[in-house]
Amino acid sequence: MRKPRTFEDVIARIERRIADDGLTVGDRLPGERRLAEELQVGRSSVREALRVLETLGVVSSQAGRGPDAGAVLTSRPESALADLLRLHLGTASLSLGEVIATRLMIEQWAVQHVDAPEGLEVMRAALEQMERAGDARSFVDHDVTFHLGVALLSGNRLLAATMRALRQTIHAYSVAAVEAAGRTDVLMADHWRIYELAAAGDGRGAAQAVADHLAHAYPALTTPPPPTP
Amino acid sequence: MRKPRTFEDVIARIERRIADDGLTVGDRLPGERRLAEELQVGRSSVREALRVLETLGVVSSQAGRGPDAGAVLTSRPESALADLLRLHLGTASLSLGEVIATRLMIEQWAVQHVDAPEGLEVMRAALEQMERAGDARSFVDHDVTFHLGVALLSGNRLLAATMRALRQTIHAYSVAAVEAAGRTDVLMADHWRIYELAAAGDGRGAAQAVADHLAHAYPALTTPPPPTP
DNA sequence: TTCAAAGTATGGTCTGACCATAGTATGGTC
DNA sequence: GACCATACTATGGTCAGACCATACTTTGAA
Numbered sequence: 001m002r003k004p005r006t007f008e009d010v011i012a013r014i015e016r017r018i019a020d021d022g023l024t025v026g027d028r029l030p031g032e033r034r035l036a037e038e039l040q041v042g043r044s045s046v047r048e049a050l051r052v053l054e055t056l057g058v059v060s061s062q063a064g065r066g067p068d069a070g071a072v073l074t075s076r077p078e079s080a081l082a083d084l085l086r087l088h089l090g091t092a093s094l095s096l097g098e099v100i101a102t103r104l105m106i107e108q109w110a111v112q113h114v115d116a117p118e119g120l121e122v123m124r125a126a127l128e129q130m131e132r133a134g135d136a137r138s139f140v141d142h143d144v145t146f147h148l149g150v151a152l153l154s155g156n157r158l159l160a161a162t163m164r165a166l167r168q169t170i171h172a173y174s175v176a177a178v179e180a181a182g183r184t185d186v187l188m189a190d191h192w193r194i195y196e197l198a199a200a201g202d203g204r205g206a207a208q209a210v211a212d213h214l215a216h217a218y219p220a221l222t223t224p225p226p227p228t229p
Numbered sequence: 230m231r232k233p234r235t236f237e238d239v240i241a242r243i244e245r246r247i248a249d250d251g252l253t254v255g256d257r258l259p260g261e262r263r264l265a266e267e268l269q270v271g272r273s274s275v276r277e278a279l280r281v282l283e284t285l286g287v288v289s290s291q292a293g294r295g296p297d298a299g300a301v302l303t304s305r306p307e308s309a310l311a312d313l314l315r316l317h318l319g320t321a322s323l324s325l326g327e328v329i330a331t332r333l334m335i336e337q338w339a340v341q342h343v344d345a346p347e348g349l350e351v352m353r354a355a356l357e358q359m360e361r362a363g364d365a366r367s368f369v370d371h372d373v374t375f376h377l378g379v380a381l382l383s384g385n386r387l388l389a390a391t392m393r394a395l396r397q398t399i400h401a402y403s404v405a406a407v408e409a410a411g412r413t414d415v416l417m418a419d420h421w422r423i424y425e426l427a428a429a430g431d432g433r434g435a436a437q438a439v440a441d442h443l444a445h446a447y448p449a450l451t452t453p454p455p456p457t458p
Numbered sequence: 459t460t461c462a463a464a465g466t467a468t469g470g471t472c473t474g475a476c477c478a479t480a481g482t483a484t485g486g487t488c
Numbered sequence: 489g490a491c492c493a494t495a496c497t498a499t500g501g502t503c504a505g506a507c508c509a510t511a512c513t514t515t516g517a518a
Binding site for chain 2: 007015018019023024025044047048051052053055056057058073075077080081083084085087088090091092093094095098099101102105106109113154156157158159
């Protein structure tokens with residue numbers, strides 16, 4: 001195996017420190033200079049380690065003084081996931097179709113494994129705002145909230161974070177699709193149907209409604225190729 | 230909004246360069262010193278940017294000379310996902326139960342949306358090796374391959390990468406579970422059932438078999454709490 | 459008591475130096 | 489001409505020190 005780089009060792013030691021001290025969201029790490037001294041490494045190695053942790057959404061750095069300054073433990077898995085999706089889409093090692101399929105999977109799972117009915121309230125509030133939305137951009141913003149509410153139904157934070165990342169990734173695409181369609185009545189009907197079936201506890205029906213909705217929203221990506229007679 | 234940091238700007242410019250030049254896996258980026266000069270920033274900023282890209286699995290750095298040296302575009306989303314899961318489990322912002330549930334979701338989806346039957350061959354080969362496995366460690370290694378084969382059935386690289394990351398994350402847990410059980414016959418029967426139903430094209434049945442299997446493998450995490458009479 | 463100014467701890471960036479790594483070029487030897 | 493040991497060099501990895509930007513804390517005057 002390759003010799004571990006210094007900053008990798010620093011990551012491991014910070015991770016260990018988190019585990020040993022039972023640190024959790026909101027707790028602070030020592031400053032970069034102090035960490036460097038404690039771990040007997042250069043400050044740049046500490047910085048690279050923190051950069052990695054920040055990328056993965058477990059740490060957030062803030063300059064200045066006071067309780068919020070320095071490296072604070074956070075929980076932002078969705079930003080890491082969003083970056084991941086965006087970059088891999090950019091290098092063509094992932095396709096939009098795969099991302100949309102994943103989204104369908106999560107939403108269908110969520111409506112069939114409801115463990116946190118609070119998501120229904122999020123969905124309901126988003127629906128009302130969608131009705132009042134003036135432009136495509138605003139419509140999509142509330143649409144994102146609606147579908148995040150769907151994911152929240154599962155009570156699974158990993159799925160919720162993934163849904164946030166997915167929507168962030170396809171945001172521009174969604175806005176363009178709504179603008180191109182020029183109408184939102186079909187989509188709104190889909191949303192209401194999903195909401196009502198989920199609220200009624202009909203997971204199967206809601207799953208079908210989700211599939212229908214995504215077929216309307218992304219016809220190019222979900223419609224199977226027409227048979228060649 | 231916050232002023233973007235220099236290294237974030239560097240990431241964006243590298244990303245743009247990738248898009249503009251149509252770079253894909255295998256292509257090389259200029260060296261750190263040269264990038265710093267081209268972008269008119271310090272080398273440390275370039276390094277931090279590359280560290281982020283490396284963390285997200287889109288580049289891989291290698292010292293020395295020759296065609297493989299320097300920053301090369303790669304596609305390792307699973308390592309980023311694995312790091313993500315491990316760290317967020319460590320800070321208790323994610324639970325093992327959520328990870329296992331996600332795994333169940335992916336496998337059930339895969340057997341019901343088969344788009345790449347090649348996965349069946351991976352599963353079959355893994356099964357044969359599992360039969361011959363001598364210890365828990367070796368058994369779990371092939372088990373991982375089997376379930377990766379299941380994910381591969383979907384033909385969705387995002388799901389396959391996520392499955393790799395999930396298994397990597399729960400690896401130690403899986404080994405301990407197999408050792409504690411002291412027997413693998415029940416698990417093997419589950420695996421064969423999954424394989425046969427998937428091979429027969431019975432997605433529904435295979436999905437049920439996957440659920441049964443995970444219930445056997447992780448009884449503590451999947452069994453609903455017993456009713457209190 | 460209030461508020462403006464100075465102080466200070468923190469992250470952000472740059473420069474330059476040196477080390478480690480691993481191909482590549484050179485040149486001697488057979 | 490073929491082979492191999494040596495020197496070279498381009499690349500990432502690390503460190504030290506300096507300085508800037510930010511934002512809270514302290515000080516002290518009004």
